[in-house]
């Protein structure tokens with residue numbers, strides 16, 4: 555088992571696609587193996603620039619990711635792509651559609667793409683995304699693009715993993731208002747008005763600028779607003795320039811190091827949660843003691859925190875509470 559892990563870590567470090575694919579499967583399953591792998595890879599990661607791409611369904615995120623990938627490849631960057639869609643727990647239409655649109659990029663050796671669907675439990679998706687980003691980073695991808703539908707809590711968590719978050723909008727009724735509702739303005743460092751071939755793109759750009767100016771004069775980084783036509787690839791050079799400028803800003807302001815530090819913190823938090831969960835599972839194995847503990851808490855003979863402490867202490871001694 556141990557050499558299996560080491561082999562995989564080595565293969566990923568060399569950027570071998572089969573190792574990358576296998577490692578991602580471990581991580582997606584949220585297994586102990588996957589967690590061990592992420593911890594082993596984390597020190598090798600930290601070089602990639604992570605870009606989150608969020609926005610309502612249909613604004614053109616997948617098309618943009620595809621075009622942006624091609625433009626980044628032309629500049630010699632290696633690109634990792636994660637499509638995160640919690641609304642598609644199965645390999646459904648949305649993901650298949652994305653795959654077909656991304657086919658062009660997937661053929662290229664310098665591109666790796668993976669869809670991550672919901673793991674069905676709290677925090678599972680952001681955990682899997684964190685692991686997948688760490689893996690692609692360790693595998694030497696220069697730029698990692700994460701496409702996600704900007705709605706729920708896990709998407710916001712995922713965007714917190716990114717260095718640069720791009721909020722994509724399209725001209726049309728209510729798009730700007732939707733953005734405020736979702737609290738998405740606060741998380742964006744780059745704004746994209748896609749479908750600029752359609753009427754109303756200037757209006758949407760002005761609306762975003764107006765809202766940003768209202769709330770964010772104090773910011774050191776004022777988010778650029780870029781018009782694109784993802785379908786034809788128009789505007790991709792501007793998008794790349796904005797990403798590069800934002801990275802320079804993060805570096806010069808010392809924020810880049812701060813992000814690495816908060817990722818490290820996140821990794822330790824995950825390890826603490828694993829440790830506590832393992833202790834609880836161990837406690838549950840001795841049903842007699844476990845029930846006695848619950849009853850004591852239920853009638854107020856013991857505090858829940860006392861019970862928790864006993865469970866963790868027992869796990870540390872290497873057994874279930876009350877066990878020899």
Ligand SMILES: Nc1nc2c(ncn2[C@@H]2O[C@H](COP(=O)(O)OP(=O)(O)O)[C@@H](O)[C@H]2O)c(=O)[nH]1
Pocket residue numbers: 609610611612613614615616617618748749750751752782783784785786
């Ligand atoms: N007119 C126009 N349509 C676009 C543009 N970009 C994407 N689309 C179309 O918008 C639809 C949704 O695109 P998709 O990339 O799947 O959006 P997503 O749900 O945000 O990932 C597709 O039919 C695209 O062909 C664009 O720049 N102009």
Ligand SMILES: [Mg+2]
Pocket residue numbers: 615616617652701
């Ligand atoms: Mg999409």
